Structures are given as structure tokens and as C-alpha cells.
Amino acid sequence: MLEIKNLHARVEDKEILRGIDLSVKAGETHAIMGPNGSGKSTLASVIAGKSGYEVTSGSVELNGLDLLEMEPAERAAAGVFLAFQYPVEIPGVTNTYFLRAALNNIRRSRGEHELSMSDFMKHIKSKVLLMDMENSLLSRSVNEGFSGGEKKRNEIFQMAVLEPSLAVLDETDSGLDIDALKVVANGVNALRSPDRAIVVVTHYQRLLNYIVPDYVHILMDGRIVKSGGKELAFELEEKGYGFVEEELASKA
Amino acid sequence: MIDLKSTPHSLIENFSLMKGLLSTYGPDSFQVLREQAFRSFSEFGLPTTKDEEFKYLSLKALEDGRFAPAYGATIDRYQVEQTAVGQVDAITVTFVNGEYAPELSSAHLLPKGVFIGSIRDGLAAHEGSIVRHLGEIATLKGKLGTTNDERFVYLNTAYLTDGAFVYLPKGVSLELPVHILYLTSADHGPLVSFPRTLIVLEENSDAKVLETYLGIEGVYFTNAVTEVFLGESAILEHTRFQDEQIESVHIGVNAVHQGADSIYTSNNVTFGARIARNDVNVWLDGEHTETWLNGASVGFGHQAIDNHTRIDHAKPNCNSFEVYKTILGDHALGVFNGKIFVYEDAQKTDAKQTNKAILLSPTATINTKPQLEIFADDVKCTHGATIGQLREESLFYLQSRGIPKPEAQGLLVYAFAAEVLEKITIPTVRDILEKALFEKLKESQKLPDQDGE
Ligand SMILES: Nc1ncnc2c1ncn2[C@@H]1O[C@H](COP(=O)(O)OP(=O)(O)O)[C@@H](O)[C@H]1O
Ligand SMILES: [Mg+2]
Numbered sequence: 001m002l003e004i005k006n007l008h009a010r011v012e013d014k015e016i017l018r019g020i021d022l023s024v025k026a027g028e029t030h031a032i033m034g035p036n037g038s039g040k041s042t043l044a045s046v047i048a049g050k051s052g053y054e055v056t057s058g059s060v061e062l063n064g065l066d067l068l069e070m071e072p073a074e075r076a077a078a079g080v081f082l083a084f085q086y087p088v089e090i091p092g093v094t095n096t097y098f099l100r101a102a103l104n105n106i107r108r109s110r111g112e113h114e115l116s117m118s119d120f121m122k123h124i125k126s127k128v129l130l131m132d133m134e135n136s137l138l139s140r141s142v143n144e145g146f147s148g149g150e151k152k153r154n155e156i157f158q159m160a161v162l163e164p165s166l167a168v169l170d171e172t173d174s175g176l177d178i179d180a181l182k183v184v185a186n187g188v189n190a191l192r193s194p195d196r197a198i199v200v201v202t203h204y205q206r207l208l209n210y211i212v213p214d215y216v217h218i219l220m221d222g223r224i225v226k227s228g229g230k231e232l233a234f235e236l237e238e239k240g241y242g243f244v245e246e247e248l249a250s251k252a
Numbered sequence: 253m254i255d256l257k258s259t260p261h262s263l264i265e266n267f268s269l270m271k272g273l274l275s276t277y278g279p280d281s282f283q284v285l286r287e288q289a290f291r292s293f294s295e296f297g298l299p300t301t302k303d304e305e306f307k308y309l310s311l312k313a314l315e316d317g318r319f320a321p322a323y324g325a326t327i328d329r330y331q332v333e334q335t336a337v338g339q340v341d342a343i344t345v346t347f348v349n350g351e352y353a354p355e356l357s358s359a360h361l362l363p364k365g366v367f368i369g370s371i372r373d374g375l376a377a378h379e380g381s382i383v384r385h386l387g388e389i390a391t392l393k394g395k396l397g398t399t400n401d402e403r404f405v406y407l408n409t410a411y412l413t414d415g416a417f418v419y420l421p422k423g424v425s426l427e428l429p430v431h432i433l434y435l436t437s438a439d440h441g442p443l444v445s446f447p448r449t450l451i452v453l454e455e456n457s458d459a460k461v462l463e464t465y466l467g468i469e470g471v472y473f474t475n476a477v478t479e480v481f482l483g484e485s486a487i488l489e490h491t492r493f494q495d496e497q498i499e500s501v502h503i504g505v506n507a508v509h510q511g512a513d514s515i516y517t518s519n520n521v522t523f524g525a526r527i528a529r530n531d532v533n534v535w536l537d538g539e540h541t542e543t544w545l546n547g548a549s550v551g552f553g554h555q556a557i558d559n560h561t562r563i564d565h566a567k568p569n570c571n572s573f574e575v576y577k578t579i580l581g582d583h584a585l586g587v588f589n590g591k592i593f594v595y596e597d598a599q600k601t602d603a604k605q606t607n608k609a610i611l612l613s614p615t616a617t618i619n620t621k622p623q624l625e626i627f628a629d630d631v632k633c634t635h636g637a638t639i640g641q642l643r644e645e646s647l648f649y650l651q652s653r654g655i656p657k658p659e660a661q662g663l664l665v666y667a668f669a670a671e672v673l674e675k676i677t678i679p680t681v682r683d684i685l686e687k688a689l690f691e692k693l694k695e696s697q698k699l700p701d702q703d704g705e
Contacts, residue, residue: 048652051644076654088649092667092674101663102653109654141667141674158653 001026001197002166007058009046016042018222027194031208031233032201034219035241040201041085044170048082049075062166077109079165083155083172090142098142099124099161127160130190132183148175156187168199173207185210205237218244262319264294270321277413281383289409296403304399308587308619309529309558313501319444319473322349325437327468332356336688337464341680342431343368345416349436350445352414365421368430374417381452389479390507395564396593404503408446408477415448420457429460429678438470449478453486460489462681467497476504482514489517491676493685496525505531512538519676521685522549522557523692529558539569547576548672550692551584562591565598576607577672578618579665581696586618592633594626605635610668662697
């Protein structure tokens with residue numbers, strides 16, 4: 001599904017990603033953990049196509065398509081979804097209008113017919129239910145006046161509506177209380193399927209109790225320095241990132 | 253030799269033709285107002301770009317145009333229903349080319365003592381109130397400012413004939429909104445009309461008014477004056493929607509007098525004309541008032557849209573909040589001038605002014621001037637102006653959800669102005685204006701379909 005090879009990326013003249021290799025197969029869930037500033041959001045942004053990052057070498061492919069050659073909207077149409085660490089407020093655009101424009105664009109570029117208003121409403125109302133939200137949210141402006149937790153929940157709601165094949169969740173757990181965390185995890189788990197993949201970016205293990213990963217990768221200083229199964233997340237939680245650093249130092 | 257100066261333009265010439273007819277309308281005091289106003293207007297003439305208050309707005313079109321006095325035109329109910337505001341559920345008072353059109357107005361059972369109709373009909377029961385307020389609210393006499401310019405109030409008053417009158421006695425709350433609709437159809441050549449509106453809300457009364465200026469066809473000049481009187485604790489939400497024919501000129505003055513504890517909200521939505529100028533002047537004449545001035549203007553082609561606002565904080569403890577937004581494309585010109593006067597007495601004034609513009613093309617321009625003149629020492633006054641492009645983060649957010657860049661830009665441009673429309677609390681009016689905004693932007697902005705919402 002997702003193949004990242006030797007990815008190097010910089011912002012202005014600062015190299016942030018320094019050779020990332022990551023292979024995520026359909027049906028898998030991967031967690032990327034790492035301390036603040038290690039480059040997690042940068043990786044997520046490069047996958048989604050945010051401007052301002054210069055890829056100096058390497059490749060990112062989704063089902064054989066070269067993502068780096070595509071506009072952000074084309075990536076979304078190809079099945080990429082990024083749940084933002086800091087979702088943006090868009091006063092003046094209602095959630096309904098926004099999601100309808102998004103979904104219809106994605107469907108159109110896939111050669112599918114647009115949903116009628118009533119089919120669309122049925123579709124999003126079932127997702128409102130899934131995410132335990134209020135219907136009134138639909139007529140509110142995108143993220144406007146939402147609390148941090150509400151914004152995160154809204155990201156997963158959007159994901160549920162758009163049904164991407166690759167979801168990258170950037171620190172979706174931060175700012176959530178335990179109940180909200182369960183709802184969010186539930187929304188993510190509902191999307192899991194043999195033909196989809198999920199990448200969970202976080203620096204705490206907590207979310208991984210609810211979204212159980214198949215693989216865990218540790219990102220430090222722009223590189224994946226260690227990979228393992230879900231037990232790696234527990235080890236990290238217990239010993240902190242220090243243990244990885246020590247391990248690396250002893251190898252060197 | 254021909255002295256160009258001595259060749260009067262049509263706005264002056266018309267007066268001698270109209271004088272006799274005008275004098276048959278209204279009480280004697282109207283005749284006095286007209287004569288005085290005409291003298292003042294003739295003395296100063298039309299403003300030019302040498303005049304501070306019209307620095308960026310060329311009015312040559314008024315100087316050169318031959319505008320005949322307006323006379324009625326026939327517009328039927330179906331045509332009105334087809335307009336952007338045709339479906340508003342309200343107590344409607346309609347004027348066509350400045351003339352009251354009862355057949356396009358709606359009769360409603362009104363609470364006791366309420367009057368909503370034409371000034372002419374209102375005189376029967378409310379002459380006292382009309383004479384007391386008309387002309388008194390719009391004047392800048394005795395107010396601060398070294399460049400005060402009342403010429404378009406004079407001009408309107410010189411030709412004072414009919415207009416809309418809304419009167420709410422003490423303590424009355426209107427359930428339905430009021431819609432004052434001025435339609436212009438210049439199907440027999442250029443004309444000029446002088447709509448005049450007077451809204452009087454006595455103590456503790458409460459209303460929502462939509463005032464619309466719509467062009468049906470032709471080239472014309474609309475010179476409108478609206479006066480609003482709010483008694484103590486009165487509340488008015490006043491939405492003004494202006495969408496004239498593209499070759500026309502619209503110059504409107506909206507003057508407001510706020511009594512103590514009153515709340516006034518102005519939502520000023522301007523899609524313009526060839527030249528559109530709005531003045532909103534608010535005089536705070538009592539303590540603890542609240543004033544909200546919201547503006548959204550959109551112009552394309554060679555449109556010029558000029559918004560001037562002034563708030564006179566003449567008494568202590570009053571709050572005012574102002575947000576004006578402008579979207580300009582092609583070769584459009586925008587002007588924003590926001591004056592806030594804080595008088596010596598007006599301690600504890602809290603005034604906040606923001607104006608923002610988005611320029612969609614390198615040939616669109618905006619001139620922005622916040623003008624705060626503060627003569628009290630214990631006040632909080634802020635202003636901020638931004639002229640900008642769309643925010644990168646917002647754009648990327650929309651794109652990342654599958655919305656292609658041009659469409660995402662359009663959506664954000666729409667949202668920029670729609671945020672102002674969200675202040676309108678009459679749902680049907682808000683919906684209708686959002687739709688009108690959408691239509692206005694749709695072509696240039698590649699907006700995705702909105703049907704069924
Ligand atoms: N737009 C940017 N401009 C400058 N520096 C940036 C930008 N984005 C990220 N960085 C820097 O890159 C590094 C990695 O940031 P980020 O990817 O956000 O890390 P993480 O998400 O792991 O906390 C940090 O040192 C950060 O300061
Ligand atoms: Mg981050």
C-alpha cells in the first residue's frame with residue numbers, strides 16, 4: 001500500500017527527514033512514535049503534500065502511484081487522509097458543505113457518480129452516530145469554536161465520511177479525555193479492513209491500547225531507528241526514549 | 253466663451269422642474285427642509301477627488317450623466333419573486349423608482365401603535381414623530397470632524413418625496429422582520445431616485461429590518477438616505493443589502509441615533525454598482541449602548557465600492573465593534589474609511605475596529621484608512637487592517653480533503669465574506685444572502701455546487 005524509500009526532506013535549509021524507509025501493507029496498522037521535534041508531523045505532511053517541504057531524495061508511493069508528483073487533492077482522491085495534529089478552523093464554511101464538496105470531488109475523480117443530497121445526508125448521519133456527535137455540528141462552521149478534543153474527534157469523523165485507503169493520524173490522541181479517546185479509537189477501528197492501512201503517529205502509548213498496531217516504529221532525529229511489534233510501545237512507555245538512545249549509542 | 257462651471261448638471265437642473273410637484277407633498281416643514289437642502293447642495297456642488305471624503309471615488313459619472321427625475325415603472329409580483337430577496341418572509345414595503353408600490357407590499361396585522369408603510373401614509377398618524385426626526389438624525393452639524401461632508405444628504409433632502417417609515421411604540425417587539433425594498437428599473441433612459449427611510453424605535457422596542465436596493469434594469473443613480481432613531485433600550489438589527497445594476501451609481505447614507513442602553517447592529521452587504529458608496533454614521537447619545545457594524549462588500553470588473561463609517565462616542569461607557577470585509581477582483585477598487593470619534597466626556601469607551609480585504613487579482617486595489625480621534629483619556633480603542641491572500645493552512649486543509657486548489661480558494665473567498673453574513677439572525681435572510689453571495693462569486697471562483705442545502 002504505502003512504500004517510503006530513503007526519504008529526505010527539508011524545510012528551508014534544515015534537513016528534517018534524513019532517510020526514512022517504511023513499508024505499510026494493506027490491512028496493517030503501524031504506529032510511529034518519537035519524541036517532540038523528531039519529524040513525525042513532517043513525515044505526515046510530506047505524505048499529504050503540504051507545501052513548504054522540499055523532498056531532496058527518496059520516494060513515496062501509494063499502490064504504485066508516485067505521491068510526490070501529485071497535488072494534495074489528487075492524493076486525497078487516491079485514498080490518502082491526514083488527520084491533522086492542529087486542525088484548521090474555517091469560519092463561514094459549514095461541515096456539511098465542506099464534506100459534500102470533498103466527498104463529491106473524490107468520487108468524481110475516481111469516476112464514481114456524485115451522491116445525491118439525501119444519500120449524502122444518510123451517509124454522514126451514520127458517521128455522526130458512529131462518532132457520538134451532535135447532528136447540530138453539521139451546520140456549524142468547520143472546527144470553529146471547537147475545543148481541542150472536539151477538533152480531533154471531527155478529524156476522525158471526516159475520515160469516517162471520506163473512507164480513505166490510507167489514514168495517517170497525527171497525534172490524534174492529544175487533548176482527548178479517556179471517553180473521547182475510546183470514541184476516536186472506535187471510529188478508527190471501524191475503518192480497519194483488509195484493503196486499508198492506518199498509520200498512527202503519537203508520542204504516547206495510551207492510544208495504542210485502543211488502536212492496537214501490528215508494527216511500531218521509533219522515529220528519532222529524522223530516521224526510523226527501531227521497529228518492532230506492539231510490545232515495543234510498552235517498552236517505550238516504561239523506559240522512555242532514553243533507552244533507545246542508549247541502545248543506539250552502544251551499537252555505534 | 254462657454255463657462256463650463258455655469259452649465260449645471262442634471263441633479264441641479266431637475267430641481268426647478270420638480271419644485272412645484274415636490275411642494276405638494278408633505279407638511280410645510282418639508283418644503284423648508286427641501287429649500288434649505290437644495291441651497292446647501294447647490295453651494296457645494298458634487299464632490300470631487302479633491303474632497304477628502306471622496307478622495308478615491310470619481311463621481312464624474314454624476315457630473316456627466318443626464319439623469320431624469322424618476323417616475324414609476326411597472327414591475328409585477330412575479331418579477332419581484334424572481335429576485336434574490338423575492339422569497340423573504342417579512343412585512344414588506346416596496347418602492348419602485350422611488351414610488352411606493354402597495355401592490356408589491358404585504359399587509360400584515362400589526363401590534364397596536366405600530367406603523368410600517370410609506371412616509372406619506374405615515375404622516376396621518378405620526379406627523380410629529382416624522383417631523384421631529386427627519387433630517388435631524390442625518391446631520392453632522394455640531395459633531396466632531398474637520399472634513400464632514402453632507403452633500404448627499406442635502407441632495408436627497410432637496411428632492412424629498414416619499415420613502416419608507418417604520419414606527420414602533422414603547423415596549424413593542426416585532427415577531428416578523430420588516431423588509432424595505434427599493435427597486436429601480438430605468439427602462440426609459442437614465443434616471444435618479446431619492447429613497448428616504450425613517451425608522452423610529454421607541455423605548456424598549458425591538459425589530460429586525462432588511463433594507464434592500466436592487467436594480468432591475470438600466471442605468472440610474474440611487475441617492476438614498478436612511479435615518480434610524482433608537483430610544484432607550486431599543487434593539488434593532490438592520491441588514492442592508494445593495495445589488496444595483498452594474499452601470500449604475502449608488503450613494504447611500506445610513507445615519508443612526510442611539511439612546512441609552514440601546515443595541516444597534518448593522519449588517520451592510522454591498523455587491524455594488526459601477527460606483528457604490530455607503531456611509532454609516534452612528535451617534536451614541538446615551539450611556540451603555542452597544543453598536544455592531546458588520547460589512548461585506550464584493551466587487552469585480554471596474555466596480556468601485558467605498559465604505560465610510562463613523563461612530564461618535566459622545567457619551568461614556570459605550571461599546572462598539574466593527575468588522576468590514578471586502579473582496580475585490582479584476583480591476584475593482586475598494587475604499588474603507590472608519591472613523592471613531594471619542595468625545596471628551598466619553599470615558600470608558602470600548603471601540604474595536606477591524607477591516608480586512610482579499611484581492612483576487614493584481615489589478616484590484618483597496619485604500620484603507622482607520623481614523624481614530626480620541627479626546628477622552630480612559631478608553632480602549634483598537635483597530636486592525638489586513639489586506640491579504642488566503643491563509644495557506646486553510647487552503648491546504650481543504651485540499652487535503654480532496655478539494656482541488658481553485659475550488660478550495662473559491663470556498664475560502666466565499667467563507668471570508670460569509671462569516672459576516674453569519675451575524676444575521678433572521679434565518680431566511682441569512683440563507684438568501686448567503687446564496688446571493690455564492691452566486692456572485694460562483695463564476696469567478698469555481699465554487700462547488702450548493703443545491704439542496
Ligand atoms: N514549517 C517549519 N518551519 C521550520 N521548521 C520546522 C517546520 N516544520 C517543522 N520544523 C522543525 O522540524 C522539526 C520536526 O518537527 P515536526 O515534524 O513537527 O516534529 P514532531 O511532529 O515529531 O514533533 C522540528 O525541529 C521543527 O522545529
Ligand atoms: Mg507533530
